Amino acid sequence: MQVEGRPRVVIAAPQGRSGKTTVTAALIAALRGRGLAVQPFKKGPDFIDPSWLTRVAGRSCRNLDRFLMDEPTLAGSFMRATAEADIAVIEGAMGLFDGVDVEGSGSTAEIAHLLEAPVILVVNAVRMTRSAAAVVLGCKIFDPRVHLAGVVFNNVARQRHRDLLTASVERYCRVPVLGAVPKNRSYEVPDRHLGLIPAGEDEKLLSAVHAWSADAQTFLDVDRILEIARAAPPLPVPPPLPAAAAPNGDEPLIAVVRDRAFSFYYPENLEALERAGAELVFVDALHGTLPDVDGLYVGGGFPEVFAAELESNERMREAIRRRVEAGLPVYAECGGLMYLGERLAWKGKSYAMTGALPFEVDLDERPRGHGYMIVDVVRDNPYFPVGTTIRGHEFHHSRVHALDTGTVAMAFKVRKGYGIDGERDGIVYRNVLAAYSHIHALSVPGWAPGFVLRAALYSVQKNKEV
Numbered sequence: 001m002q003v004e005g006r007p008r009v010v011i012a013a014p015q016g017r018s019g020k021t022t023v024t025a026a027l028i029a030a031l032r033g034r035g036l037a038v039q040p041f042k043k044g045p046d047f048i049d050p051s052w053l054t055r056v057a058g059r060s061c062r063n064l065d066r067f068l069m070d071e072p073t074l075a076g077s078f079m080r081a082t083a084e085a086d087i088a089v090i091e092g093a094m095g096l097f098d099g100v101d102v103e104g105s106g107s108t109a110e111i112a113h114l115l116e117a118p119v120i121l122v123v124n125a126v127r128m129t130r131s132a133a134a135v136v137l138g139c140k141i142f143d144p145r146v147h148l149a150g151v152v153f154n155n156v157a158r159q160r161h162r163d164l165l166t167a168s169v170e171r172y173c174r175v176p177v178l179g180a181v182p183k184n185r186s187y188e189v190p191d192r193h194l195g196l197i198p199a200g201e202d203e204k205l206l207s208a209v210h211a212w213s214a215d216a217q218t219f220l221d222v223d224r225i226l227e228i229a230r231a232a233p234p235l236p237v238p239p240p241l242p243a244a245a246a247p248n249g250d251e252p253l254i255a256v257v258r259d260r261a262f263s264f265y266y267p268e269n270l271e272a273l274e275r276a277g278a279e280l281v282f283v284d285a286l287h288g289t290l291p292d293v294d295g296l297y298v299g300g301g302f303p304e305v306f307a308a309e310l311e312s313n314e315r316m317r318e319a320i321r322r323r324v325e326a327g328l329p330v331y332a333e334c335g336g337l338m339y340l341g342e343r344l345a346w347k348g349k350s351y352a353m354t355g356a357l358p359f360e361v362d363l364d365e366r367p368r369g370h371g372y373m374i375v376d377v378v379r380d381n382p383y384f385p386v387g388t389t390i391r392g393h394e395f396h397h398s399r400v401h402a403l404d405t406g407t408v409a410m411a412f413k414v415r416k417g418y419g420i421d422g423e424r425d426g427i428v429y430r431n432v433l434a435a436y437s438h439i440h441a442l443s444v445p446g447w448a449p450g451f452v453l454r455a456a457l458y459s460v461q462k463n464k465e466v
Contacts, residue, residue, distance in 0.1 A: 013124070040057045045372070064111050090117060096108050157183060254294065255283045257284075268440060272448035288316060294458050359404065369418035371395075382450070396436055
């Protein structure tokens with residue numbers, strides 16, 4: 001079996017909100033400053049942190065998720081994405097050992113072990129000195145399969161604070177301290193109800209990226225981190241993914257709504273559509289129009305934040321509603337589902353959406369669905385055979401109500417998660433499937449071929465009618 005080296009490092013922490021994204025972005029900025037091609041990864045289902053890492057790295061951040069992917073799929077995805085990179089930087093999620101159960105299944109530690117990647121632990125040092133050694137030592141010995149290669153302290157107050165932290169960890173843990181990031185408000189990235197604001201929404205937010213880049217060399221020992229990453233052992237090379245094969249030799253055109261309101265797309269999902277034979281065109285629901293296409297993909301995002309702009313683009317809303325009635329294949333996830341409804345209510349105001357599906361949506365302060373999902377396909381729909389089990393994830397504050405169940409059907413029975421109402425998900429109407437569940441194409445390999453096939457059939461039908 002052929003093996004290849006892939007310099008790599010995991011940035012983890014004892015708990016969430018420790019500063020992993022800050023340190024990861026700073027390290028990527030420093031590595032790029034040295035002329036290295038850096039491939040970023042994020043552990044778990046996330047769209048927002050990856051948007052920042054993509055901006056800093058200049059390469060699409062990929063997600064690594066053991067709940068959604070089996071081990072060969074995850075390892076293969078990692079190896080293919082790093083084929084032309086000089087180094088991979090993987091940002092963990094939550095605490096190093098936190099997973100979906102008491103065994104830590106799906107944890108950052110499991111990913112690090114699977115990829116034989118050294119771990120740099122980010123410790124939030126607020127109001128702590130010698131106790132940091134106890135935290136680091138616990139992480140070092142908790143799972144001997146994980147190689148804890150270094151520590152970076154975050155929120156360090158002053159030089160004396162750094163000296164005490166460093167001396168304690170290096171004395172009691174025999175782990176090198178590879179950096180100390182001071183308290184600095186310029187590193188803060190604005191929050192919203194679903195977490196950080198995506199990098200693409202506002203160019204002013206990129207001032208944080210510039211701050212990371214400017215200070216990375218000062219506060220991180222980049223040379224030692226590079227040595228650690230390059231010492232990681234080689235990994236097996238996976239077989240190539242199958243080449244593109246359009247149904248019946250056709251190449252249907254699928255529109256992807258990608259703008260400030262809808263930005264939650266896994267790169268692998270778009271690549272899977274192209275590999276299945278589709279041509280993609282990106283459209284703007286805020287200010288653009290819908291061209292003559294054979295399919296429409298509306299991902300997640302923040303339609304509530306941009307509801308007034310979405311409402312004002314009546315031409316786009318009417319085009320989608322009209323083409324749905326004509327049989328246009330549409331796949332929508334979470335925010336896309338909300339956009340396909342009749343109205344969206346948020347902060348005391350109600351906005352008209354496309355009206356393609358017979359329901360309304362409102363939002364409140366608490367999450368209704370948050371975490372991984374498992375659904376069983378129990379009704380006919382355009383894209384998945386009945387009997388299919390789908391793994392995905394959800395994170396939404398919205399609620400579907402006034403749903404006309406006499407007009408639409410529900411394709412999914414929820415086994416884990418919440419979906420529409422705790423029991424069902426996947427609204428089906430004509431060639432539309434809209435669900436709260438986000439899927440990853442590597443986890444659901446039949447999705448892209450099914451969508452492209454339906455788009456190709458629609459293209460043939462549409463051309464016959466002309």
